[in-house]
Amino acid sequence: MYMIGVDIGTTSTKSVLYNMRGEIVAVHHKEYPLLTPHSDIAEQDVQQIFDAVIETIAHVVKISKAKEGEIAFVSFSSAMHSLILMDEAHQPLTNSITWADNRSYKYSELLNRKYDGLSIYQRTGTPIHPMSPLSKLMWFKHEDVNTFRAANKFIGIKGYVFFKLFNRYVEDYSILTATGLFNINTLDYDEAVLELLGLTKDNFSEAVDTTEVITGLNVEYAKQMGISPDTPFVIGASDGVLSNLGVDAFKPGEVAVTIGTSGAIRTVIDAPKTDAHGRLFCYALTKDKWVIGGPVNNGGVVLRWIRDEFASSEVETAKRLGIDSYEVLTKIAERVPPASNGLIFHPFLAGERAPYWNANVRGSFFGLTLSHKKEHMIRAALEGVIFNLYTVFIALGVLMDGEVKTLKATGGFAKSALWRQMMADIFEHEVIVPESVESSCLGAVTLGQVALGIKPDFSHISDMVGVTKPHKPIHEHVVIYREILPIYMKVTNQLMDVYLDMANFQRNHEGNETE
Known part of the structure; x- marks a missing residue:
């Protein structure tokens, strides 16, 4: 069968x-x-x-x-x-x-x-x-x-x-x-x-x-x-919610972070619960299991934009050598220290959902100086995606029934050792990468097994999902990220008053580009 x-x-x-x-x-x-x-x-x-x-x-x-x-x-x-x-x-x-x-x-x-x-x-x-x-x-x-x-x-x-x-x-x-x-x-x-x-x-x-x-x-x-x-x-x-099942992140204290084109951070709880500030969703897994978390619009789509607009020559070279173009980007970013020498990227190229739920927010580089080069901009973009997810993670911690025990990273970004290490450093938490493929389909099948009485509960998922070597935070990196994160958040909040003005300007002038 x-x-x-x-x-x-x-x-x-x-x-x-x-x-x-x-x-x-x-x-x-x-x-x-x-x-x-x-x-x-x-x-x-x-x-x-x-x-x-x-x-x-x-x-x-x-x-x-x-x-x-x-x-x-x-x-x-x-x-x-x-x-x-x-x-x-x-x-x-x-x-x-x-x-x-x-x-x-x-x-x-x-x-x-x-x-x-x-x-x-x-x-x-x-x-x-x-x-x-x-x-x-x-x-x-x-x-x-x-x-x-x-x-x-x-x-x-x-x-x-x-x-x-x-x-x-x-x-x-x-x-x-x-x-x-x-x-x-x-x-x-x-x-x-x-x-x-x-x-x-x-x-x-x-x-x-x-x-x-x-x-x-x-x-x-x-x-x-x-x-x-x-x-x-x-x-x-x-x-x-099925992706959480499919990566074996459904027990108390287990948090799944996914970055594909977009991204999300989620954990499973036993009863519905909402955020006082409206930052997080609360969706059913079953009537007795609920998933809280936040989705972000800007995940891998930011990396693709950086690749296409900032690294076209490197990408062409990578193609000729048979190397993955995204691997080239991360190699370039590795030349730059954590926090990109004080360059911050707000990754809101497609508006944003969590934690701001504002379709009008826009992306920006902040802190540019004459000393910054292309590699700083590439690394800052990678860091910006994780910074935004971290702000959702902070909100999630308030609603969780207990402390975060494990952080499981999935999606296309999990293939990058640099991005995984960035997450461990920025979140100041060990990051585990499940070896689960097709997590939503696996979650659907696991749910089906319980629905039809083939399995009594979801506990058997652990036997179906392996894990790779975990990434532990590097203390020196944690220290510098703790210094720049408040600046990232402060600038984002200060820009909220002008995002709508810029969005309206762009809508009014859309399609008016000259040849």
Whole structure:
């Protein structure tokens, strides 16, 4: 028998087929474009994503030569904060509007200013931000009235996939607690928020726990995937909370830090809890396990920008020598001491979520002198990403039930020894790198095992995830970072008053570049 974990991501969908020992047998992923006709728009074609789910499952079943009845279950992970408007004929009126869509930034400001956004956050666990379906629905209600009125259901991308597969509108607690529409204390839609939108519970999917097992698969789709129509499907959870499971960071005091294109820092607690200042999210893993933390927009995307804009000649040389371009960047950064000789980089190239939840913040170098060179700017950019994550880490420490025991680093950045050491030095904590691959898919499969009673709890994950040699803080580096971090935070706070002015200037002049 086999298990399949499916991760519906922002840039691709991936299916991973495991044997019952948790070993990977087959992997397949299918990419699709992010539609960005304007800098504030970020959408995806729902049919392309659904097709990718069918194709990737079919592919791993085929290459593993698994027979139709040998799939024990399929369990899902999904990106958060997506929104699709469906009409009465169950057809999508919109694309899938992703977390990266920023059109509703004015309505996030309105929610905070006029409707006590902090109170909404404390009931729903989702900070007020353009990423959230709540802000997106406020935009539709005021800016695209005809589409809003024509809509009968408001769902996410995983909800769309399950509707197509089972003809049932259903969403899990994990995805719902990331919408701003769902009360984390009652595990039901928040009545005050629905009243604000002029909607009712009937306009949304049935809410179920992440361990909900759904059967009755559409026969035609089952045939296309090469599996039995009787195969149990576990609705699963969001990619972020499942990543904590997948890297074995779900016990008290265990913190996971992930940096891919974006990044996040998260820990698991036993009951929902929110931050007095609205800096952290609180999402469900199951109804009895909750994940608190903060996502950042600016992770590997900053490194890619630095590579493309600051190191094009070095990258070309690396290509000719067959060396990874990012490895070249870290080698250049190694020439410079910690804190980059007093050069600070604020890494807000894509606005920022945690801890500021401000789509208008902008990136900057601070402290430039004639003595600074390209290598200082590269190192400062790497440090800036970790500095920002550290500010989220400080907020997280306030809410945690106890002290941080282990810090586990995952994502593309974990491949870099320099970046791992930076994190150990800046966080002043040992950093462990789990040898878990496909962590969200592994988390989905582990959740599926518990949902179907194959395993009693999540404790077996430790046997499935190895670790590499830990990085310990270097005292001399810690001392200098402790000196520059307060300057980084002070400058960031002082710039908050002018970020909106700059963002408005840029929006007003977008597209006015001369040849």
